[in-house]
Amino acid sequence: MHRSEYGDLAAFLTVAEEGSFTRAAAQLGTSQSALSHTVRRLEERLGLRLLSRTTRNISMTEAGAKLYAALAPAFDDIRGSLAALDELREKPAGTIRITSSRSASDAILMPAARKLMADYPDLNIEISIDQRLTDIVGDGFDAGIRLGEQVEKDMIAVRISPDLRMAVVGSPGYFEVHPKPKTPHDLTGHNCINLRLPTKGGLYAWEFEKNGRPLNVRVEGQFTCNDVLLIINAASNGLGLACLPDDMVKDPICAGQLVRVLEDWCPPFPGYHLYYPSRRQHSAAFTLFIEALRWRGPRDFPLAAETRA
Structure with missing residues (x-):
């Protein structure tokens, strides 16, 4: 059977079910004259009259009724199969590959991932921990998680955390021996722990700002060290001062292992964002993943809009 004949049969079936060329044409998104021509072509090909047309209504002939009885169950099966495919397409399933820093993964990604995988057994999540700014397209990732200011301009970014601030911290034991710095200039008299950056291998310059005036200090x-956990451990053990995002040191600060200083010199900056390369049609799993991570405000929880980073 030629593929056009399937379309002709579907047209006849719709007209028979609707009892009207006008209603059937509206349902099929075509004109009444075109639909009438299609049914007439089917009748000519079969050599049988399928519909009796009057000025007021349409009814099936004996041949039309027999054809309808044969077609209706078959087309119902086809519609059911297509609906099942739609359900499968919309069912969150498959693998989502994400690259993330460890801090974002621990604080944001893993709590959401655990719940998603528990709720959707067919959903798999692969996380690659990497401090570098990974090429998510070239390396085959669906998305990445980084600080907002690190996301490339051509990426779609969805905020998944509030703004962060840098925190200069030292242990109580360290401050028993050394006075607390009152301004960033005082850091020259302190033993400071340097962070080796993962991308180009340079040292992080401690960034400050007050009254709209930025100040970078090479300590x-x-x-x-290039590992944040080791730096936190070193600072907690009195080896010196560290400067890290506040979400990374909030637990040791709350536990009394670290003391924060120079807080009024540390302005907020964009927090963590989920980023991906385009607005193409996403799978149900990836859409669900975005919504699970999307940050909502602390009070009335407005949806944060997708933005060009």
Whole structure:
């Protein structure tokens, strides 16, 4: 059977079910004259009259009724199969590959991922921990999580955390020996722990701002490391001062292991964002993943809009 004949049969079936060329044409998105021509072509090909047309109504002939009885169950099966495929397409399933920093993964990604995987057994999530700014397209990731200011301009970014601030911290034992700095200039007299950046290998310059005036300070100290957890451990054990995003040190601060200083010199900056390369049609799983991570305000929880980072 030629593929056009399936369309002709579907047209006849719709007219028979609606009992009207006008209603059937509206349902099929075509004109009444075109639909009438299609049914007439089917009748000519079969050599049988399928519909009796009067000025007031349409009824099936004996041949039309027999054809309808044969077609209706078959087309119902086809519609059911297509509906099942739609349901499968909309069912959250498959694998989502994400690259993320460890801090964002621990604080935001894993809590959401655990709940999603528990609620949707066919959903798989793969997380790659990497401090570098990964090429998510080239490396085959669906999305990445980084600080907002690190996201490339051509990416779609969805906020998944509130703004963050840098925190300069030291242990209570360290401050028993050294006075607390009152301004960033006082850091020259302190043993500071340097963070080796993962991208180009340079040292992070501590960034401050007050009254709209930025100030970057190159600090010096005995210890340098590219791992945040080791830096937190070193600072907690009195090795020197550290400067890290406040979400990374909030627990040791609350536990009394670290003390924060220079807080009035540390303005907020964009928090973590989920980023991906385009607004193409997403799978049900990825759409669900975005909504699970999307940050909502602390009070009335307005949806944060997708933005060009």
